[in-house]
Structures are given as structure tokens and as C-alpha cells.
Amino acid sequence: MDALAALSSSQAEAAEKEATEKGSYELEVGDKKYTLQRNMFKIKRYQKTVHVVDVIPSVIEPSFGVGRILYTVLEHSFGVREGDEQRAWLALPPCVAPVSCSVLPLSSNEQFSPFVQQIASSLKSRGISHKIDDSGGSIGRRYARTDEIGIPFGVTVDFDSLQSKTATLRERDSMRQIRASLEELPGIVSSLISGQLSWAEVEGKWPTFTGPESTQ
Structure with a gap:
């Protein structure tokens, strides 16, 4: 049977x-x-009604855990400056960093404000996430703060900007800087984020600048 x-x-x-x-x-x-x-034996035919409940999950929780991957990326990117263990930095790639560029006036001098706003506006028009840091403290300390949260590039408006209409661009990993015109800088940052330019290529095309890095 x-x-x-x-x-x-x-x-x-x-x-x-x-x-x-x-x-x-x-x-x-x-x-x-x-x-x-x-x-x-006998073959019987009959109809059977089957009730089905379709369930569409509102939350999908994969077993591999996205949070664990994120923690791993952050841990892999974390480091401290050689010779200064108190100065930490987060080496997030420019294409995934939540904030791509910081804009920093050298001091609280009101003459810097128009240049800061001009740069911020140009970055915004190109879709580049940015953060203006005009808080107190030395420029070196503010560089350190942006390094800690993984901002890969920083534009600094200084006293030379008032006359030459230029500003410096700092790269987080090497802490090296170049100087370029205010009109050129947003395009340079955009090309660095997209990978069209490397920092080595940028240093080869624009003059380097030696600026303060002390956090004191």
C-alpha cells in the first residue's frame, strides 16, 4: 500500500x-x-484546498552581518602618527569617506570668510561633501581633528589667499600640501576623489607648500 x-x-x-x-x-x-x-485497488480523484499565507519580510538580517564588515573596515583604517601616539587618524579611502574635504581658515580673521564661503559653495556645486572648521585652536590641532574622523583632504585659507586668490590643499595620509588657485581647487579635489588624479600627480603639477602641523 x-x-x-x-x-x-x-x-x-x-x-x-x-x-x-x-x-x-x-x-x-x-x-x-x-x-x-x-x-x-482503486484510484480516487478529489480536490484539495490549500491555504497559503504570503509573508514579505520588512527586515532582512543576513548572517554575515554588515555591522561586522563596517567595524573591520574602521579597524583596518585606524592608525596613529609615527612619533606621536596621541595623534590618531582614520585612513578611509576618499571615495567612501563620509566627508571628503574640510575648509579651514587659518585664523578667525573676518577677511577669510568670503574665501571660505566661495570654496564651500564651489565644493557643494560639484557634489563634494565638506565641513567648515572655523573653531578655535591652532590650525595644526584642527588638522588633527579632521584626520581623526577620516576627512582625506583639507583646503586652508591663509593670508596669502587675500592677495593671490589661492589656498592650500592638504592630503591626510602624507600631511603634505600644495597651493593652487581658488578656481582650481574644487576640480582637483573632485579628481582625487574619483581617482582620476593621484596625490603624486597633483604634487607634480602644483607647487608644494610647507605649512604648520603642530597640534600645540
Whole structure:
């Protein structure tokens, strides 16, 4: 009986047809065959209603854990400056850093404000995330703060900017700087983020600048 019950719908119909035409049906079970007379079994047809509840999950929690991957990326990117263990930095790639560029006036001098706003506006028009840091403290200390949160580039407005309409661009990993015009800087930052330019190429095209890095 179990062997008969295990027949599929198509196999059951074939068995019924064979038994009707020949008067018997040969049932194979393993390597054995059994002859069943037509009056020994009966095929019944019936309708079965199956109720199904479709569930669409509102939250998908994969087993690998996105949070763990994020923690690993952050841990891999964390480092401290050689010779200064108190100065930490986060080496996030420019393309994934939440903030791509900082804009820093050298001091609280009000003459810097128009230049800071001009640079910020140009960065915004190019879709570059940026942060203006005009808080107190030395420029070196503010550089250190931006390094800690992984900002890869920093534009600094200084006293030379007032006359030459230029500003410096600092790269987080090497802490090196170049000087370029206010009109050029947003394009340079955009090319660095997209990978069209490397920092080595930037240093080869624009003059380098030696600026303060002390956090005192």
C-alpha cells in the first residue's frame, strides 16, 4: 500500500489505465514486481484546498552581518602618527569617506570668510561633501581633528589667499600640501576623489607648500 500511495499523479493515472485495459497492473518495488488485479485497488480523484499565507519580510538580517564588515573596515583604517601616539587618524579611502574635504581658515580673521564661503559653495556645486572648521585652536590641532574622523583632504585659507586668490590643499595620509588657485581647487579635489588624479600627480603639477602641523 505504501508503494501505491507513493505514486505520482501521472503514475497513478497510468496504473489505472493499464489495469482497465489489461485487467491487471504490474507494480515495481525495488527489484521486485507485483501483479495487482483491477479489483485490488482503486484510484480516487478529489480536490484539495490549500491555504497559503504570503509573508514579505520588512527586515532582512543576513548572517554575515554588515555591522561586522563596517567595524573591520574602521579597524583596518585606524592608525596613529609615527612619533606621536596621541595623534590618531582614520585612513578611509576618499571615495567612501563620509566627508571628503574640510575648509579651514587659518585664523578667525573676518577677511577669510568670503574665501571660505566661495570654496564651500564651489565644493557643494560639484557634489563634494565638506565641513567648515572655523573653531578655535591652532590650525595644526584642527588638522588633527579632521584626520581623526577620516576627512582625506583639507583646503586652508591663509593670508596669502587675500592677495593671490589661492589656498592650500592638504592630503591626510602624507600631511603634505600644495597651493593652487581658488578656481582650481574644487576640480582637483573632485579628481582625487574619483581617482582620476593621484596625490603624486597633483604634487607634480602644483607647487608644494610647507605649512604648520603642530597640534600645540
